[in-house]
Amino acid sequence: MEPSAPNPLSLDLYDQPGHLIRRAQQIAAQLFREVLGPDVTPVQYAILRMLQESPGIDQVTLAKLVALDNSTTADIAARLESKGWIHRELLPRRQRRLSLTPEGEAMLAAFVPNVHELRTxxxxxxxxxxxxxxxxxxxxxxxxxxxxxxxxxxxxxxxx
Known part of the structure; x- marks a missing residue:
């Protein structure tokens, strides 16, 4: 019996960058939940950290900095505001200036040891x-x- 010729269309899934990036993101998200808990998502954390680094930035600038579209950023900001972690101030031309509340600052400060553990x-x-x-x-x-x-x-x- 002759060995079968390799299929030229066959690709090793674990040699595909897209698949590996997706798996790495799944692993990162799972570890994030295990270490930081269910109260904040990785994207919410990114928004909160960016607001900590750049207090008072507008929502459109924030969206660009964390690589999200404007509507997703607006939805997440509304959720973070309802949790009491950020304040949204309406500006001219329907823009919003965002900043952390004292509760948001305290929550981020409490996360510091966990973020170090997550990185490790x-x-x-x-x-x-x-x-x-x-x-x-x-x-x-x-x-x-x-x-x-x-x-x-x-x-x-x-x-x-």
Whole structure:
């Protein structure tokens, strides 16, 4: 019996960057829930941290900084406001300025030890030099794709 020829259309799923990124995101989200609990999602945490770093920014700028669309950011901001963690102030032209409340600041401060534990758990399977390289490559991947997206948007805008 002759060995079958390899299927030219067959691809190793675990050699596909998209699949690996999706699995890495699933793992990261699971670890986030295990360490930080169910009260805040990774995206909510990103918004809260950005507001901590840039208090009083407008909602559209916040959306760009955390890589979300405006309507999703508005929905999440409304949820965070209902939890008492942020304050939304209406500005001219239907914009909103966002800032953390004292409760939001306290919640983030209480999360600090857990965030350190989360980072440790996420990276613990890698050697220290691999951890540095892994984070460097992830940053590079995101930055290059963000820059390409900005370039595409500028090209599309100038072509109108």
């Amino acid at each position: 758990r996420m990276l613990s399977a890698l050697e220290p030099e691999e951890q540095v390289e892994f984070k460097r490559l992830l940053r590079k991947f995101v930055q290059l794709h963000d820059a390409a997206e900005v370039g595409e948007q500028a090209t599309a805008t100038s072509g109108k």
